[in-house]
Amino acid sequence: MADDISSFFCYATSLLEINLSHNNFTGTFPKCLANSSLLALDLQMNKLHGTLPDIFSQYLFQLNVNGNEFKGLLPKTLSNCTYLRDLNLGNNQFEDTFPNWLQSLPLLTILVLRGNKLYGPIVELKSEYKFPSLIIFDISCNNFSGSLPKAYLESFVAMKFLDEKVHDSDYYIQTGLGIPEEGKVVTEYDDSLTAIIKGPNTHFAKIPRVFVIIDLSENKFEGEIPDVIGELQGLRDLNLSHNRLVGHIPRSLGNLTYLESLDLSSNMLIREIPSELTNLNLLEALNVSQNQLVGSIPQGKQFDTFSNDSYEGNMGLCGFPLTIQCNNNVPLQQHPSSEGEDKFGFGWKPVAIGYACGTVLGIGLGSCVFWIGKPEWLVIIFLGPLSQ
The missing domain is CATH 1.20.5 (Single alpha-helices involved in coiled-coils or other helix-helix interfaces)
Structure with a gap:
């Protein structure tokens, strides 16, 4: 459907949730929606443009404008939305620094900023709580620089534990539950997400609670990978690829026993691949290609299932599945005959x-x-x- 939505819902004062996603709506963001008592707004995958208004209902718990053409600054008044759980501003043209003013939101579970023009180092504000409920953190495909945000990684409390007793009725993330609305009835609302999981770009109409994701790929981050990432034992997907990271792969990553996908490719990592990574029994996708790694590739368990593609571009690596054999962890180069x-x-x-x-x-x-x-x-x- 293609049309301008600027005046469609401005007179519908009793609406609590609006989902107009995956259409061809054009025009700008209807300011009347921001001023309303709307609780959930999903406008993803349309052709809307312009800027977002800098005012939203304090009861807003879900805002998804992924895949449009919005630009300008991120609206700081979102920091007043204390019930906000799902914020997806991905794949637009926002040009701003990292919104550290969101870190004190107690219920924020999903933060997606991927595919914009955000820039600069990630400097956290002084706060007792820093994203305490976050389980999906995707800021990939921007121009962030400086070191990886170690202070935030240390504070991702919800990522440090995995509730293995999640009931079937509570398996998916639903941001519309349990929010007081002064007598208003709030229906259950399933969040959706498009993310790169184990390689391909995948759309999830519903997000399982076990999806604990950090994607910092395709930025300009520098320095070493902090050991504290190994404390986020609920992680299922970790992507730090296409940055400027140096140093070694932390042995602490071997503690991420629920990890299913690990991508450290296209950096400047050195030394050997830690043998502790063989502890990752659920690991289905590994990519450490295009680095400066050396030594023998760990053997056994999941490492017996990975192909050459996982290691290409590391001239110092040897051992299975590569054809270069190891002699005391030193590659034996096979010189071609003349x-x-x-x-x-x-x-x-x-x-x-x-x-x-x-x-x-x-x-x-x-x-x-x-x-x-x-x-x-x-x-x-x-x-x-x-x-x-």
């Missing part, structure tokens, strides 16, 4: 040895001739018997 070796069955080394031996013999014979004249036996060998 054209002469293929044709004649021998190489430059035998030729060099023969040349050296011939030179010594020639010098010896020359010396003999110089000192004692022409030996008769030598003349007979090369010129034949002497005539009488």
